[in-house]
Amino acid sequence: MHFFKALSAVAFLTAVNAARVELNWDITYTTANPDGLMERRVIGVNGKWPPPPVEVTIGDTLVINVHNSLDQPTALHAHGMFQNNTGYMDGASMVTQCPIPPGYDFTYEFNITQHGSYWIHSHFMGQYMDGLRTPFILHNTNETYQYDYDQTITLVDWYHAESPEGLATFLNENNPTGAEPIPDSGFMLDNANASLTFTPGKTYRLRLINMSGFVTYFFSIDGHSMEVIEVDGIEVQRHPVDVVNLSAAQRVSVLVTAQNETSLNYYMHADMDVDMLDKIPPELKSNITTPIYYDQTHSNFAPVQDVGYNNTSFDETALQPVEVMDAVDPDEVISLSIDFAVTTDGINRGMFNDLPYLPPKVPTINTLLSQGQNALSPEVYGPQTITHIFKHLDMIQLVLNNKDGNTHPFHLHGHVFQIVGKGDGYYDNNSSIPLNTTNPMRRDTIQVPGEGFAIVRFRADNPGIWFFHCHIEWHLETGLAATFVEAPDVAQQRMQIPSSMNDMCTAGGISATGNAAGKEGLDLSGAPSGVTLIYDGFTARGKGAMAGCIIAALLGIASIIWFAHADPQKEARAIAERNKGQ
Ligand SMILES: *[C@@H]1O[C@H](CO)[C@@H](O)[C@H](O)[C@H]1NC(C)=O
Ligand SMILES: *[C@@H]1O[C@H](CO)[C@@H](O)[C@H](O)[C@H]1NC(C)=O
Ligand SMILES: *[C@@H]1O[C@H](CO)[C@@H](O)[C@H](O)[C@H]1NC(C)=O
Ligand SMILES: *[C@@H]1O[C@H](CO)[C@@H](O)[C@H](O)[C@H]1NC(C)=O
Ligand SMILES: *[C@@H]1O[C@H](CO)[C@@H](O)[C@H](O)[C@H]1NC(C)=O
Ligand SMILES: *[C@@H]1O[C@H](CO)[C@@H](O)[C@H](O)[C@H]1NC(C)=O
Ligand SMILES: *[C@@H]1O[C@H](CO)[C@@H](O)[C@H](O)[C@H]1NC(C)=O
Ligand SMILES: *[C@@H]1O[C@H](CO)[C@@H](O)[C@H](O)[C@H]1NC(C)=O
Ligand SMILES: *[C@@H]1O[C@H](CO)[C@@H](O)[C@H](O)[C@H]1NC(C)=O
Ligand SMILES: *[C@@H]1O[C@H](CO)[C@@H](O)[C@H](O)[C@H]1NC(C)=O
Ligand SMILES: *[C@@H]1O[C@H](CO)[C@@H](O)[C@H](O)[C@H]1NC(C)=O
Ligand SMILES: *[C@@H]1O[C@H](CO)[C@@H](O)[C@H](O)[C@H]1NC(C)=O
Ligand SMILES: [Cu+2]
Numbered sequence: 143m144h145f146f147k148a149l150s151a152v153a154f155l156t157a158v159n160a161a162r163v164e165l166n167w168d169i170t171y172t173t174a175n176p177d178g179l180m181e182r183r184v185i186g187v188n189g190k191w192p193p194p195p196v197e198v199t200i201g202d203t204l205v206i207n208v209h210n211s212l213d214q215p216t217a218l219h220a221h222g223m224f225q226n227n228t229g230y231m232d233g234a235s236m237v238t239q240c241p242i243p244p245g246y247d248f249t250y251e252f253n254i255t256q257h258g259s260y261w262i263h264s265h266f267m268g269q270y271m272d273g274l275r276t277p278f279i280l281h282n283t284n285e286t287y288q289y290d291y292d293q294t295i296t297l298v299d300w301y302h303a304e305s306p307e308g309l310a311t312f313l314n315e316n317n318p319t320g321a322e323p324i325p326d327s328g329f330m331l332d333n334a335n336a337s338l339t340f341t342p343g344k345t346y347r348l349r350l351i352n353m354s355g356f357v358t359y360f361f362s363i364d365g366h367s368m369e370v371i372e373v374d375g376i377e378v379q380r381h382p383v384d385v386v387n388l389s390a391a392q393r394v395s396v397l398v399t400a401q402n403e404t405s406l407n408y409y410m411h412a413d414m415d416v417d418m419l420d421k422i423p424p425e426l427k428s429n430i431t432t433p434i435y436y437d438q439t440h441s442n443f444a445p446v447q448d449v450g451y452n453n454t455s456f457d458e459t460a461l462q463p464v465e466v467m468d469a470v471d472p473d474e475v476i477s478l479s480i481d482f483a484v485t486t487d488g489i490n491r492g493m494f495n496d497l498p499y500l501p502p503k504v505p506t507i508n509t510l511l512s513q514g515q516n517a518l519s520p521e522v523y524g525p526q527t528i529t530h531i532f533k534h535l536d537m538i539q540l541v542l543n544n545k546d547g548n549t550h551p552f553h554l555h556g557h558v559f560q561i562v563g564k565g566d567g568y569y570d571n572n573s574s575i576p577l578n579t580t581n582p583m584r585r586d587t588i589q590v591p592g593e594g595f596a597i598v599r600f601r602a603d604n605p606g607i608w609f610f611h612c613h614i615e616w617h618l619e620t621g622l623a624a625t626f627v628e629a630p631d632v633a634q635q636r637m638q639i640p641s642s643m644n645d646m647c648t649a650g651g652i653s654a655t656g657n658a659a660g661k662e663g664l665d666l667s668g669a670p671s672g673v674t675l676i677y678d679g680f681t682a683r684g685k686g687a688m689a690g691c692i693i694a695a696l697l698g699i700a701s702i703i704w705f706a707h708a709d710p711q712k713e714a715r716a717i718a719e720r721n722k723g724q
Contacts (some may be wrong), residue, residue, distance in 0.1 A: 159480040161433070163198050164205040169216055169274065177327040177334045180325070184273035185212065185264070192260075193276040194330045195294065200257045200282055206250040208242060214306075215241030215650065218266035221391060222586050224556055228252045229507060229606025232555055235266045236501040237609045237625065240647035241653070248646055257282035258375030259294070259349040259393040268305035268615045271355035276519045279349065280375070286464060287371050287380075287399060290344040290425060296332060297361070297388065297412050299325035305615075312616055313489050313708055320482055320490030321420040322356060322616045324515075330432045337433040338410070340400040349395045352388035355615040358549065358589070360450030361394075363434070364408045368396035370461060374585035375463040376558060378618055385453040387415075389551035391587045391613040404436035405442045413451040418548055459564060461583045467559050469579035469599055472539035476530055478624065480590065480612075481545040487673045491620040492546075492612060494547045498621025499611075500526040500670035502658035506625050507607045508647070512655035513637055517630045524658025524669040532602040534629035539599045539608075543568045544590045545589050550617065553587040554600070556608035556628075560584050563597035571713045577673055587613060605632040605633035621673070643670050 167187045172193045175181040187193040187563035198204050210216050210451050231252045232238040242248045260278040263270040277294045297582060301308060301323060308323040340346065348368075350361055362368075370381040372395035386394050401408075414428040422428065429448065478494040485491050491498040502509065502524045509523055516522045523529040532538055538558070544550060545568075561584070562577040567576065577597060590596045611623035644654035653660045659669035 146673060147550060156200065160201040160203070161199070162203045162205060164207070165189045165194075165196065166207045166209075166308055167193075167624065168209045168211055170211045170381055174273070177329060179327060182302055183304065188274060190271050193274065195277040195279065197260060197281065197569050198254050198523045200254055200280060202254045202513075203645065204250070204252060204254055207247065208250065209247050210242045210244055213244050214269075215243055215266055216264055216274070217241045217266045218262055218271060219263050219555075220250075220252070220260065221553070222258075222260040222393075223252065223254070224256065225252060225606070226255065226604050227636055229556065229604075229608075229633070229637065230643060232606075232608075233265045233416065234555065234609045236505050238505060238507045239643060240505055240650050242646060243650040246646060246649055254280055256280055256375055258372050258377070259351055259395055260375060261351050261353055261391075261393070263353065265315060268309055268355065268518050268619060270353070271301060271308070271615055275353045277349070278350050286377050287347070287397060288345070289347040290341075291346045292349070293338065293346055294349045294351060295410075296329055297328070297330050297350065297352050297354065297359050299328045299357045300416070301355075302326045305593070306584050308616070309619055312539045315488035318484050318488075318490055319420070320620070321612070322402045324419050324421065324423060324426065325356060325414075327355065327427060328354070328359070328412070328414060328430050330430055333603045335434055339435050339438070342400055342402050342404060342436060343537050344399065344400050344457045346398045347395055348398055352390055354390040356390065357418055358387060358389040358551070359412040359430075360415065360453055361410070361412050362405070362448065362450035363398065363410045364447045365401070365406070365444045366408065368398050368403055371395050371397055373458065373461060373583070374587060376584045378461040378583070379464060381461050385450040385455055385456050387456045387589070389549070389587065389589045390615075391415055391551060391553050392585070392589075401436065406442050407436055408444050409441075409446060409448075410434060411448045411450050413448065415452070417452075458583055458585070459561060459578065462581055466581045467560070467584070469562050469577070469582055470537055472599055473536035474532065475539045475541060477541045477543070479545055480550060480622065482620075483675055485673050486676055489620065491623030491673070492617040494528055494622070496675050497526060497528060498673055499528045499623040499625075500524075500621065500634050500673060501671060502527050503660040504653050504656045504658060505647070506627070507642075508639065508654050508656075509657055510630055510633060511605055511629060511637060513595055513662075514634075516657070517627075517634065521664055522629070522657045523625060523627065523665060524666060525671040526669075526673065527658060528623065529625045529627055531627045531630060534602060534605065534632045536602045537599060538602055539597060541569055542596045542598070544588050544592060547588050549594045550622070551587050551589050551613045552596075552607060552610065552625075553576060553613045554610045556604050556606060557600045558584040558586050559588070559598035559600040560665065561588060561596065561598055564588075564591070564595065566591060566594045568598060571596040602628045605629035605636060691707055
């Protein structure tokens with residue numbers, strides 16, 4: 143009786159509170175000059191930039207009706223969502239959907255089952271760096287922590303050149319060292335002149351969201367202490383910090399109590415980790431400062447401390463999730479080494495286990511749901527999608543060894559993982575480093591240290607296709623990505639791709655069924671492949687055969703989220719022309 147009562151109370155609450163949040167987003171070009179240095183074309187929503195932040199409550203259904211007014215394809219990813227049973231709404235172009243062609247409409251619809259700080263961004267080539275990114279705040283019905291104000295602070299790096307231009311110079315034979323385009327600036331809160339106002343004595347939840355394409359920031363506030371309470375949607379026990387490091391795609395909420403009086407104003411700092419830049423242009427203002435005003439009528443600022451820069455004190459492995467979950471032994475262990483090298487197409491690429499990711503000709507989820515029994519073997523997904531198949535409900539352990547000297551932020555779609563180990567040097571089966579199984583920190587994006595390792599675990603309890611990749615957009619585009627096919631047998635029973643998605647593939651000239659080569663069965667001839675390490679024993683004839691690839695690769699094949707050997711610009715124009723005629 144008691145139990146029954148409790149259940150119906152929950153049902154009642156859900157019925158009362160659950161809302162259908164429906165947004166109409168016309169994705170458009172517009173212009174903006176957020177750093178005050180150069181007006182440029184940006185990608186916004188409904189003619190405005192920045193795109194509107196999205197706020198929902200757990201239990202809601204979010205619907206985004208997208209119209210693509212660009213002359214290039216697009217796709218929207220709600221970063222950090224588990225998309226349990228709606229994996230085809232995950233927004234990763236050529237992984238879980240065909241990109242939305244120019245002029246086309248598509249509706250994203252999924253249930254909100256989580257809470258915390260997230261973001262929505264384009265998952266088509268480097269497009270989010272052109273402005274298509276916005277905070278996505280999921281409120282809980284009953285927040286664990288109390289605060290007076292809820293304030294989102296976005297941090298971004300900013301380029302004056304559009305992403306396709308950056309990609310063309312980056313993914314280029316003339317860039318054998320893989321030097322990434324250097325941002326022209328960066329800012330907090332969407333504008334270099336932004337500021338915050340604090341009311342004395344009040345408590346603020348600051349949701350720090352790093353929507354960068356490249357750099358990591360160190361965040362600090364002069365004269366105020368911060369307590370971390372949330373990381374990537376996972377609530378943690380209050381943890382005092384002086385500095386928060388945030389790599390691309392990471393989110394951290396801190397509680398900050400305002401001062402009691404208004405005689406001083408203060409600065410917030412976000413300092414770029416300039417060690418990531420190949421060269422530091424003298425004009426780059428890599429330290430971002432944004433005022434917090436207690437009293438706008440005076441300009442007395444507290445002494446600048448800026449303790450964040452290159453500060454080693456932020457230790458995420460000390461954070462304790464509020465919802466306790468100890469780690470259990472893995473059923474399967476996958477070792478992935480991370481490295482960069484010039485491949486047979488002449489491009490410096492990032493790769494797992496010496497092989498770069500190349501996007502298939504058919505989105506991987508369409509292959510999974512159209513290829514029956516063959517979808518249970520990795521071959522069907524193509525020779526270079528770096529596919530791993532997981533058994534339903536297995537505990538998976540990923541061992542990430544970073545052979546590159548720089549730190550890279552790795553993001554897993556559809557899950558959070560437990561961080562059971564992290565450190566310098568390489569981890570192998572003989573390592574005696576103890577792993578942490580006592581309620582280890584969970585998050586969806588982890589920084590793997592340069593020439594270091596990280597070991598993470600997650601339960602394969604979300605049937606579908608989940609992308610795993612470096613969230614430095616430049617590196618993702620070179621192929622530093624893998625495809626996780628989770629419980630394909632269960633996914634086939636539970637999931638059906640909406641017919642509107644198949645129509646969208648057809649409209650964009652992509653097959654909605656078939657293997658990675660767009661064929662039936664296990665005939666994979668024609669699937670994107672052949673971009674590999676250059677072996678010393680390579681014959682001259684072999685090299686000659688590769689020359690064709692090199693030319694084809696420059697922009698098209700090279701892009702990880704655009705289908706094989708298409709020049710995206712040319713293809714976009716062709717699609718636009720076709721749509722005009724309809
Ligand atoms: C910031 O304010 C200064 C001074 O008013 C102005 O010159 C600059 O253009 C502004 N920058 C932005 C990004 O609006
Ligand atoms: C959302 O949840 C409701 C209730 O469980 C379900 O009927 C509906 O199909 C779900 N919607 C989506 C898009 O998954
Ligand atoms: C919300 O959570 C707090 C702390 O966990 C608890 O004290 C309070 O009773 C809860 N309120 C509701 C309405 O559930
Ligand atoms: C955001 O992430 C990028 C890329 O990892 C990093 O370089 C930058 O410093 C981060 N910003 C902050 C404020 O942490
Ligand atoms: C503000 O005043 C209250 C009450 O006197 C005190 O408990 C609190 O620590 C003060 N806060 C700060 C930031 O100084
Ligand atoms: C950024 O701030 C740090 C710490 O205050 C300082 O050492 C560094 O020189 C500053 N960098 C620039 C480009 O001003
Ligand atoms: C940051 O600290 C590391 C380790 O101490 C050092 O090697 C590096 O040069 C520092 N970077 C900057 C930009 O000061
Ligand atoms: C990091 O910040 C702490 C706290 O402000 C400070 O004591 C320490 O000296 C800083 N460390 C570095 C390496 O800058
Ligand atoms: C934060 O950055 C510092 C300096 O680069 C590094 O020592 C520390 O390990 C980083 N912390 C995390 C959690 O990445
Ligand atoms: C560790 O052992 C596993 C299973 O025996 C094997 O698959 C894996 O390749 C080994 N890893 C390394 C780094 O040797
Ligand atoms: C294990 O992780 C928990 C939670 O993050 C932390 O409190 C604890 O210090 C860690 N233990 C070790 C040995 O790293
Ligand atoms: C997905 O939903 C199932 C129940 O239908 C649950 O057991 C599983 O934990 C969920 N997985 C994730 C990642 O949310
Ligand atoms: Cu990277």
